[in-house]
Amino acid sequence: MDPETTAPVPAGPLLVVDDEEPARRLLARVLRDHGDRCRTAGTLDEARALLDEERFELLITDFDMPGGSGLDLLQ
Numbered sequence: 001m002d003p004e005t006t007a008p009v010p011a012g013p014l015l016v017v018d019d020e021e022p023a024r025r026l027l028a029r030v031l032r033d034h035g036d037r038c039r040t041a042g043t044l045d046e047a048r049a050l051l052d053e054e055r056f057e058l059l060i061t062d063f064d065m066p067g068g069s070g071l072d073l074l075q
Helices: 023-034 044-053 069-073
Strands: 014-017 038-041 060-061
Touching: 014 023, 014 069, 023 038, 038 044, 044 069, 060 069
Parallel strands: 014 038, 014 060
Antiparallel strands: none
């Protein structure tokens, strides 16, 4: 199959974590426009709560956030 003619397969659910609302909203909109199912969180505590209730296929996170880093979510 030619990768340029193959439609993307929606992934998901995805979790987008960023304390900057414009960046978080833009990335989520782009992902949703491409058919991905995604949830968003603006804080590490919000992200942890979502991770406790749901399993995500992919985590997209800002590295430096108030109260910790995106790497903290992986632990």
